[in-house]
Amino acid sequence: xxxxxxxxADTVRAQTLxxxxxxxxxxxxxxxxxxxxxxxxxRGIDTHGIxxxxxxxxxxxxxGFHLAARAELVQEGPxxxxxxxxxxxxxxxxxxxxxxxxxxxxxxxVAAVTVRNSHHFGAAGYYARIAAREGxxxxxxxxxxxxxxxxxxxxxxxLGTNPLAYGVPRAEGEPIVFDMATSTAAGNKxxxxxxxxxxxxxxxxxxxxxNPVTDPDLAAKMVYEKGPGGLTPLGATPVLGAxxxxxxxxxxxxxxxTLAGGRFAGSRNxxxxxxxxxxxxxxxxxxxxxxxxxxxxxxxxxxxxESSLRTAPASNPERPVLLPGDIEEEVxxxxxxxGIPLAPNLxxxxxxxxxxxxxxxxxxxxx
Numbered sequence: 001x002x003x004x005x006x007x008x009a010d011t012v013r014a015q016t017l018x019x020x021x022x023x024x025x026x027x028x029x030x031x032x033x034x035x036x037x038x039x040x041x042x043r044g045i046d047t048h049g050i051x052x053x054x055x056x057x058x059x060x061x062x063x064g065f066h067l068a069a070r071a072e073l074v075q076e077g078p079x080x081x082x083x084x085x086x087x088x089x090x091x092x093x094x095x096x097x098x099x100x101x102x103x104x105x106x107x108x109x110v111a112a113v114t115v116r117n118s119h120h121f122g123a124a125g126y127y128a129r130i131a132a133r134e135g136x137x138x139x140x141x142x143x144x145x146x147x148x149x150x151x152x153x154x155x156x157x158x159l160g161t162n163p164l165a166y167g168v169p170r171a172e173g174e175p176i177v178f179d180m181a182t183s184t185a186a187g188n189k190x191x192x193x194x195x196x197x198x199x200x201x202x203x204x205x206x207x208x209x210x211n212p213v214t215d216p217d218l219a220a221k222m223v224y225e226k227g228p229g230g231l232t233p234l235g236a237t238p239v240l241g242a243x244x245x246x247x248x249x250x251x252x253x254x255x256x257x258t259l260a261g262g263r264f265a266g267s268r269n270x271x272x273x274x275x276x277x278x279x280x281x282x283x284x285x286x287x288x289x290x291x292x293x294x295x296x297x298x299x300x301x302x303x304x305x306e307s308s309l310r311t312a313p314a315s316n317p318e319r320p321v322l323l324p325g326d327i328e329e330e331v332x333x334x335x336x337x338x339g340i341p342l343a344p345n346l347x348x349x350x351x352x353x354x355x356x357x358x359x360x361x362x363x364x365x366x367x
Contacts (some may be wrong), residue, residue: 002309005366022357044331066275090121109291114260124165125179132167132175143257157230203236
């Protein structure tokens with residue numbers, strides 16, 4: 001028997017809306033935020049769905065959040081724009097930025113939009129999908145709040161998991177979307193291993209001397225507390241290409257943070273101006289294939305790539321070659337029909353949040 005009760009998408013979204021509104025979020029922003037969180041829950045990206053509300057509740061208590069803020073267009077050119085999120089959550093402003101980048105790319109061929117003074121924006125792939133649905137190739141990057149990644153040769157973390165995502169339109173169906181952390185493993189996976197008492201795979205976490213750490217409690221301490229050790233860049237070791245993951249993590253910050261004017265959370269220069277609060281920055285690039293060739297020809301070539309991959313001989317006949325997003329799409333179909341499973345401890349946290357801010361609690365009755 002599944003220990004996690006399941007709830008309909010409508011119920012999960014309604015509960016999300018109640019809590020966000022109870023925190024002071026309003027209008028289109030609250031709707032956009034609820035949609036983004038629900039999309040992750042439907043696709044099985046449970047770490048970036050309604051569970052984020054429990055994390056945000058703690059961050060809000062620390063201060064620096066302006067949930068009723070409305071993003072402001074700071075400057076704009078034919079193929080560029082900068083938005084200031086005014087200290088609000090990053091979901092609604094990122095939807096706006098992704099759509100704006102796509103629109104400008106349709107006019108200019110290539111366009112980029114940045115966001116500064118933001119907070120966490122959830123899953124980068126969500127915005128890549130939004131832009132790619134408009135018929136553009138999209139690239140999304142963001143700076144981060146949590147410093148947990150140890151560069152090759154360092155003893156302490158300097159970077160975050162620094163997510164990077166892309167979206168590619170195709171003739172039929174949803175875009176091909178790939179979303180990744182530039183660390184070997186996401187930080188939340190370390191929490192999962194700690195909760196279950198399972199040894200962390202070797203190479204995910206290292207101590208201050210560069211030695212692998214597999215004890216889940218020690219690994220979680222190194223990732224989430226200040227001091228030596230932390231997550232490794234994608235590739236894990238120099239032999240397996242950790243320098244490549246490190247380079248990608250830097251690229252993500254240069255685009256999402258430095259270009260936008262966002263804070264570098266790992267800065268060791270106390271005199272360098274970083275802005276107020278978390279000041280997370282986001283980056284959205286859109287490329288219109290029609291500016292380079294006939295759109296139908298581009299889509300035909302995307303289809304050829306897809307069919308060639310799907311028909312490639314599989315090493316295991318029961319596990320054919322998949323494209324990015326295939327698994328998430330299947331999970332989405334299943335959860336729309338059967339409901340979204342939520343862990344009992346998460347339900348308890350959400351119940352406490354709802355009680356604290358005085359909004360109805362809807363997650364007592366499973367689907």
